[in-house]
Amino acid sequence: MSPEMLLVWPIALPMITAVLTLVLRRSPVGDTVSLVGAVALLAAGITLLMHVLEFGPISAQMGSWAAPFGITLFADILSAAMVVIAGIVAVAVVVYSRQDVSEGERAVGFHALSHALLVGVCGAFLTGDIFNLYVWFEVMLIASFGLLVIGGRRDQMDAAVKYVGLNLIATLAFLAGVGILYGAAGTLNMADLHLTLADRQNETAVLAAAAMLLFAFGAKAAMFPVFAWLPASYHTPAFATSALFAALLTKVGVYALLRVFTVVFDGSGAFLQPILLVGAVLTMVVGVLGAAAQNDVRRILSFHIISQIGYMVLGLALFTPLAIIGAIFYLFHHIIVKANLFFVAGVIRWKAGSEELDKIGGLLKASPLLAILFLIPALSLAGVPPLSGFWAKFIIVQASLEARDWWVAVAALAVGLITLFSMTKIWLAAFWKEHPDAEPAAMPVAPRSMIWPIATLAVMTVIIGIAAGPLYTTAEEAAVTLLDPLAYVEVVLGPEAVAEARASEAAELQLAEVAQ
Amino acid sequence: MNSTILKTATRLLLPIFLIASILILWRGHNQPGGGFIGGLMAVIGVALYAIAASIDEARRRLRVDPLVLAGVGLACSVLGGLWGSAAGGAFLQGVWPFYEYVSGEGTKGWPIGSVLLFDTGVYLTVLGAVCAIIFALEEAVFAEREGSR
Numbered sequence: 001m002s003p004e005m006l007l008v009w010p011i012a013l014p015m016i017t018a019v020l021t022l023v024l025r026r027s028p029v030g031d032t033v034s035l036v037g038a039v040a041l042l043a044a045g046i047t048l049l050m051h052v053l054e055f056g057p058i059s060a061q062m063g064s065w066a067a068p069f070g071i072t073l074f075a076d077i078l079s080a081a082m083v084v085i086a087g088i089v090a091v092a093v094v095v096y097s098r099q100d101v102s103e104g105e106r107a108v109g110f111h112a113l114s115h116a117l118l119v120g121v122c123g124a125f126l127t128g129d130i131f132n133l134y135v136w137f138e139v140m141l142i143a144s145f146g147l148l149v150i151g152g153r154r155d156q157m158d159a160a161v162k163y164v165g166l167n168l169i170a171t172l173a174f175l176a177g178v179g180i181l182y183g184a185a186g187t188l189n190m191a192d193l194h195l196t197l198a199d200r201q202n203e204t205a206v207l208a209a210a211a212m213l214l215f216a217f218g219a220k221a222a223m224f225p226v227f228a229w230l231p232a233s234y235h236t237p238a239f240a241t242s243a244l245f246a247a248l249l250t251k252v253g254v255y256a257l258l259r260v261f262t263v264v265f266d267g268s269g270a271f272l273q274p275i276l277l278v279g280a281v282l283t284m285v286v287g288v289l290g291a292a293a294q295n296d297v298r299r300i301l302s303f304h305i306i307s308q309i310g311y312m313v314l315g316l317a318l319f320t321p322l323a324i325i326g327a328i329f330y331l332f333h334h335i336i337v338k339a340n341l342f343f344v345a346g347v348i349r350w351k352a353g354s355e356e357l358d359k360i361g362g363l364l365k366a367s368p369l370l371a372i373l374f375l376i377p378a379l380s381l382a383g384v385p386p387l388s389g390f391w392a393k394f395i396i397v398q399a400s401l402e403a404r405d406w407w408v409a410v411a412a413l414a415v416g417l418i419t420l421f422s423m424t425k426i427w428l429a430a431f432w433k434e435h436p437d438a439e440p441a442a443m444p445v446a447p448r449s450m451i452w453p454i455a456t457l458a459v460m461t462v463i464i465g466i467a468a469g470p471l472y473t474t475a476e477e478a479a480v481t482l483l484d485p486l487a488y489v490e491v492v493l494g495p496e497a498v499a500e501a502r503a504s505e506a507a508e509l510q511l512a513e514v515a516q
Numbered sequence: 517m518n519s520t521i522l523k524t525a526t527r528l529l530l531p532i533f534l535i536a537s538i539l540i541l542w543r544g545h546n547q548p549g550g551g552f553i554g555g556l557m558a559v560i561g562v563a564l565y566a567i568a569a570s571i572d573e574a575r576r577r578l579r580v581d582p583l584v585l586a587g588v589g590l591a592c593s594v595l596g597g598l599w600g601s602a603a604g605g606a607f608l609q610g611v612w613p614f615y616e617y618v619s620g621e622g623t624k625g626w627p628i629g630s631v632l633l634f635d636t637g638v639y640l641t642v643l644g645a646v647c648a649i650i651f652a653l654e655e656a657v658f659a660e661r662e663g664s665r
Contacts, residue, residue, distance in 0.1 A: 004601070005601055008597075008601065008607040012598065015590065016591070018587075018590070019588075019591045019594070022584070022586070022587040023588075025583075060606060060607070063600065063606055063608040063609045063610065064605050109583070112587075
């Protein structure tokens, strides 16, 4: 199989699965097909990652239309690893949905929509064309809208309208930004944009496009002040859907920020960096304070997504190699942990009958195993050693100290502390205190299809924490490629395209040495 | 709706819309047009029929569940894309098995291949998906009107 096809399968496989599950949506075979499709996606992701780790970044031209005219797909370690994690989440969500998602929601097409969402997610991770990125965002938006409304309840409709309304504004800004960019640069291929815009970063049109795209990706990632859509919608759908959204949707926004603000725009520029830095810190703080004010398990977790997104954007804003490593490590760790916490919220609901903190309790007695399975991702989220979240926060704080942004480091640590407070709140209410009216012994037993995904992801969290080394190395290699856009250009447009840029770079280095 | 004028006109217009939609799909191979716009044209015909007769009648005449139609369409498009790579090119590369260029004589054969399969897929996807949306909306409005009575 040609290496080019490695880039196509993570998009084509969920597409095929979506078709099959759509046709089979009323039949029990659909569930199995969906699971097989998710496993196939994971396998395709792993194959791609192994190839990229061994041979370096690869690119492919759809329909053999040469770059920069055709649509380019591109994978380096970051995008390949993101596809793998999306595959892990897909498998976990499909297994979990077996009991969690109702017959009715399946008959309307839960599996088909989930896989359509994965098409958009993987497409966004793998594309090398900024307009194509917009298309994948739209695919994601439509599929997630469908997933929000298939339950048909009134509060779900309400959530979906807010979700789509606010997201459409972001999408329009994205399209407008792409339009301005095309007008200014005459190309939409990211590698070609890098070459075209290399010495035009301070032009008004380019900055306007950058601001538009920052707004759009920021809204997708749920950054301050455009995060309102997230807590308005994430607590209404099925738990499997919430977990899928929480794991992947915002992270695609962060990925787009990481990619576009290293390759196309200069994220360390005098105009963008302060916005990113202040935006990141405010996102962290506002998210965590919002969580402290909530009294519903999924609402608390939703606000924590926002706060954690702040850490990742902070990594990009600091723009040192260590900070970028931190952002990537955070991205990897957070997807696993966040999906898991939403899974646990589903089991809490299953056993205790509610998500509101006042109406639940007694779960420590009813199920000590569940208590442990909650503590692992919860403490990891708060950054307690030796779990994965500790390393993620450690790298980010270390990077901000190295950059001598003391106030940023203080904010990051304080937010970690308040996160721990929120997690303690859930712990006290759901596990520690007595249930207001139910006996622990009489609580229903959670099905295995819900416990297994939680246990697996919890084990992953522990492994990442204890053996953080390999993941750190992967994040480091990913950061090195991300911070060398010319390598990206070389893979897409060939060595001739970058020869000139490389030569001038070398000349500049020489000049700098002479000056010293 | 119960209007004789609309019903009679639809009987005449529906075939015109469908034929035009296929012509646009066909013409889109090398000229403006294609599966997307052709599919929308076909939807206009079906929607008109659904308004003139009834949703149930339109569903019956469509024979297949519109979402299944959309699924089949998406499958056609993916297959059209994979065909290109299976034939040794890139994903989505155009392949025309019955078409060749002979030097001195120009092109020979039928320009039928993966591109047409892809575009037909787009046509079916648009037709199926938009019909499903229109039917669902019409039925929701109808149910609400019945409920408020």
